[in-house]
Ligand SMILES: Nc1nc2c(ncn2[C@@H]2O[C@H](COP(=O)(O)OP(=O)(O)OP(=O)(O)O)[C@@H](O)[C@H]2O)c(=O)[nH]1
């Protein structure tokens with residue numbers, strides 16, 4: 571998952587590291603003299619004049635020994651990073667983000683957060699600058715990814731049944747995602763009912779009914795061609811009567827520029843009163859998925875996004891861009907065709923995967 575972006579980010583982290591190391595100047599190796607001389611009272615300890623001008627000595631504490639002082643000057647260098655020190659790796663980072671389908675404004679935000687974090691402040695850089703760079707990149711990505719969304723917490727703390735309506739364009743994985751979510755909620759101890767709200771596409775009702783049989787959950791269905799709002803209304807009534815925890819409502823694939831289908835979705839919303847409208851799209855669609863998510867959100871409203879086919883996406887641009895672009899969290903990633911191939915989207919975990927865990 572996101573392998574292309576991951577390897578780019580790892581190379582760029584190294585470049586940032588090299589640029590900052592160059593700005594800091596070379597490490598100074600000082601032989602500890604023997605016997606250890608003590609500084610005269612009232613005078614500072616000897617500071618090696620070979621230290622780079624960019625290196626600011628750490629303020630002396632109390633009566634540490636001479637060796638300890640010199641060592642602290644060497645391994646706890648402090649420096650002030652200026653923008654020109656990191657202009658090249660910043661440009662490379664921007665290119666890498668754009669090449670991997672990160673939306674332009676999101677890429678700008680990441681670059682801005684990196685500058686804000688790195689430039690101008692005193693940084694202790696120790697023997698390696700890697701931790702400084704990793705922390706800055708992690709911080710920037712976490713800010714654009716937002717807080718995430720815990721589906722189990724949501725269902726636990728919400729009045730039942732929790733009604734989840736699934737929307738999106740054709741063939742992106744809506745029905746498969748419903749089956750995966752049903753399996754996920756069931757595994758976590760919740761009861762589930764499915765609503766066969768795609769009454770439009772031939773075979774759609776049989777498809778969801780087959781998933782329901784395999785998963786051992788109930789599906790509410792009407793005839794092909796019937797009103798989807800009525801099917802989903804009945805599904806909610808069934809859930810209420812049987813104290814079911816979660817309603818998962820399927821809908822036909824639709825494009826945002828098809829007016830009739832969009833107003834049908836509006837009707838479904840009014841009749842079923844969903845707690846969560848989840849927009850489903852493919853991670854592999856990259857920037858197209860971001861644009862479509864925004865259109866759906868503007869037209870019918872979206873509470874969260876599920877990105878499918880992340881297993882086939884080396885770029886990760888949609889996953890990084892959607893939360894910031896539409897201001898709604900990613901709920902799950904789809905990572906394959908099996909029922910277990912679903913992971914709640916945890917920003918911390920995605921960032922660990924992309925740039926490595928915090929040192
Ligand atoms: N590799 C991969 N394939 C997936 C994933 N999710 C869904 N698919 C596949 O995508 C194809 C379409 O899935 P559906 O669930 O039928 O998509 P849909 O959005 O309901 O399609 P329509 O009802 O026609 O609009 C199927 O072959 C799924 O197996 C995923 O996370 N990874």
Ligand SMILES: [Mg+2]
Nearest residue numbers: 744745768774
């Ligand atoms: Mg479907």
